[in-house]
Amino acid sequence: MSTQIATQRRYVPDHQTAELLATISADPFAPMVVGIEAPGGYGKTATLDEMVEVYRQAGVEVIGAAEALGGAGEALGPVGGARFLVEDAVVAEGAVVVGGAGVVAGSAVVVVDDAHQLPEAQLVRLCRLAESPRARLVVAYRPWPRPAALRRLVETLRLRRPALLLAPLTTEQLAELLAERPEVGRGGPDRLALAESLRAQTGGVARYTQWAASSADGSWLVGGDLPGPVLLRFRHDFARLDADRQLYLLAAEAGAALHLDLLGALLGRGVDEVTEVAEAVRATGLLRHDGVLVPVVRRAIAVLFPVDRRVAVRRRLAELQLERGAPVLGLARSLLGTGVSGPGVASVFEAAAEEALPDEPALSAALFAAGASAGRPVRALAARWSHAAALAGDLGTALRMADEVIAGPRRPEQADCALVAAAALAHRGQLARSAELYRWSGGGPSAAFATVGQIGTGQLAGLPRNFDVEAPDAPPTLLSGAAALMARGVHESVGGSPTAALSSLVRASDLLEPAGPGVLLPDSPAALAALVGLHCAELTTAWSVLDRAVGARLGGTVMAARHRLLRAWILLVRGETAAARRCLPADRDKLHPRDSLFALALDVGLARRDSDLPALRQAWAAAGEAVLRHPVDLFTLLPLGELMVAAARLDDRAGTAAQFEDARALLARLGDPPLWSLPLHWSALHAAIISNRPELAEEHASALAAGAGHSRYAAAVAIAGQTWLAVLAGRVDPLQVSAAARGLHGLGLRWDASRLAGQAAIRTSDRTDMVALLDCARLLQGRPAGQRGTGRAPAPDAIEGTNLSERERQVADLVLAGMTYRQIGDQLYISPKTVEHHVARMRQRLGCASRSELLATLRTIRQPARSEAPEGAGGLDVPAPRDPAIPGSPAGRPGAADEAPAPH
Secondary structure (H helix, E strand, O other), X not given: OOOOOOOOOOOOOOHHHHHHHHHHHHOOOOOEEEEEEOOOOOOHHHHHHHHHHHHHHOOOOEOOHHHHOOOOOOEEEEEOOEEEEOOOOEEEOOEEEEOOOOEEOOOOEEEEOOHHHOOHHHHHHHHHHHHOOOOEEEEEEOOOOOOHHHHHHHHHHHHHOOOEEOOOOOXXXXXXXXXXXXXXXXXXXXXXXXXXXXXXXXXXXHHHHHHHHOOOOOHHHHOOOOOHHHHHOOHHHHHOOOHHHHHHHHHHHOOOOOOHHHHHHHXXXXXXXXXXXXXXXXXXXXXXXXXXXXXXHHHHHHHXXXXXXXXXXXXXXXXXXXXXXXXXXHHHHHHOOOOOOOHXXXXXXXXXXXXXXXXXXXXXXXXXHHHHHOOOOHHHHHHHHHHHHHHOOOHHHHHHHHHHHHHOOOOOHHHHHHHHHHHHHHHOOOHHHHHHHHHHHOOXXXXXXXXXXXXXXXXXXXXXXXXXXXXXXXXXXXXXHHHHHHHHHHHHHHHOOHHHHHHHHHXXXXXXXXXXXXXXXXXXXXXXXXXXXXXXXOXXXXXXXXXXXXXXXXXXXHHHHHHHHHHHHHHHHHOOHHHHHHHOOOOHHHOOHHHXXXXXXXXXHHHHHOOOHHHHHHHHHHHHHHHHHOOOOHHHHHHHHHHHXXXXXXXXXXXXXXXXXXXXXXXXXXXXXXXXXXXXHHHHHHHHHHOOOHHHHHHHHHHHHHOXXXXXXXXXXXXXXXXXXXXXXXXXXXXXXXXXXXXXXXXXXXXXXXXXXXXXHOOOOOHHHHHHHHHHHHHHOOOOOOOOOOOOOOOHHHHHOOOOOHHHHHHHHHHHOOOOHHHHHHHHOOOHHHHHHHHHHHHHHHOOOOHHHHHHHHHHHHOHHHOOXXXXXXXXXXXXXXXXXXXXXXXXXXXXXXXXOOOO
């Protein structure tokens, strides 16, 4: 990068200044009295230079040192390289007589810079000059100080012409200034974007932007911060400030610039005096008009002021703020990591942690830790600290701290720690232990949460009579009311109607929304409502309540993943696999056991629905440990059902057998509530079908039929179950299948609906029925009739012109029959590798980019009747039917259709 800098100083006036310069240029001999007001560094001197240049080019005399030396004259300050004098100036008939030399300049203009520094006598003489009708006078000054004589001068100037108020430079002005940089002119970053970055750092203060534009270090031109040499140029500005103004500057850096009473306590001064100090600092240009530090000034303070002094100011401000009972979070945040200690600052950290707890639990936990390091006893912080850690998702820390208090001597905070431990254990899948702790704690919403845990683990004994779960002496808080509704909703889900259960749970979620992320829950009412909605196919309600919970950040960080996973499950049920995959959390390693179980089950479900056997095997391997770690409870039946189907698909009957029996026992203890048991029977039905166990399939279909009157969902799956049995037995009734599939589709179960119709289509020998069922499957899947389920269909002429060899036609037929490469090799007396070679050649010859395209093309060429099959009609879910025309074809053997690797 070039280090060349421009030698000519550029000046880019704003619109108001440009108009004033144009007015002067149009008639330079006309009377002109104007004041220029701006803080230091805003370009007052540069503006005066431009005016002097305009006047001189017009031949107007400018009163300066060279012309007015002598007498008692006193230099007023540099303007355009000259020093201008007004001491002893006398106004007479429009002429200006300057100094003892008696120079009369009737056509001259007097220009004064930094008038706020002039003594009173000179300001009085300037005021007289400003009152002259024919005077030409330009005076620049800062907003502060404003002594009486200067106030009179300013008012006099304003009577003649409104003051020129200089503002920070705009992005467009900065872009013009940056044109001087060779790097910008050679096609560097976009000039406007670079100018905006510079304005953000400098606040548009002309002096700071000039420092940057003239800096030899151009690293900031590629998006970095202003370099160190620019920051070092503030040293002189800071040194010119007295002690009070420096202290104010440090307080402003700590964020206290607008708290005048707090600053008064820090400075030991009254509010009026503090206001005077604030105005003095603002007039230097170090602060913006709103009292906030210019960003580059903040960085310069961090570089140029000693760290211990900055920390001492922040600590003192925080302690003063705490004494006043005011918020301390911002100040305490800035003290984190500084190592400060002592009783005062420890109390500050504790108070700040309480402030941060509702919205920033992770920060709250860090502040509690800082309070302990500063000298506050850990036992005094343990209850709230563990609460913050749990809300932030750090369940390990929360459980460790809470358990230490619970196991210690009896103390009042033990009940609070028990509530924390109970919630954390629920998230870790230990729902029975969670319920025990809630019962033991006996405080707040503990009875209601204990009831939810008891029902969730099938422990109905000891539930409150008349369902009174609110302690009589407990305050009626949002949490207690919502917890009572949660318990009522869960109880209704096992003993009442789905509608009543959903109503209670949705109302509980609505009631708790104002509490947002600051409430620690074993499970959120929105999550329970979504589970009930999924079990009875009220998917719209489930999605809506989750959407509101996500927006309210209900339950904090620890509940965020659960809400997201349940939304993904709704999408999975609807068959929207791509959208469901986008909902999955990226940081799997941070998921707690309950959430991890749902995430792994979603992976399995997505792989199964995408007919991706390698992905299914990989997901199942990862899910095995989660199944063993997580005890079965009422609220994890959905992932259990999905894993049961995957176990059947992979011929791993033992994989979920024990968990399924535990689930059956749990449901039996609850009286086999249809809401929870029917979806499990639906999953078990599919697992039995895939495993080719017709007796089990009939058992689960009968259970579905027995519960048909419970709800709309129950009726639809009961009909679908009987229809599946008929289809697998070869009795395909198109009207019955279509009605059953449409019933599932009406509940939002689009993938299940399309799958039933598609499987029925490939099992009927009647071409008319098959085409009708395939069209039905395609419509239920969301595609118009006649559209292929795979990505790209081959052109008819390409198909007709394709000549497969006799051996390739044999391989194609057996692939379409669902046989594995090994089985095809055994049938044709060739090796599996040779089969794979034939498949690869067919894919290349037919121009197919994917497995699904190859299968669709082969169906078109070899079996036209099957060429319209939608995605998932064959897939990985149901074994291929026996084809009597092909000797040795599979007759529904478990996994036969799954062992064939994707064609290459």
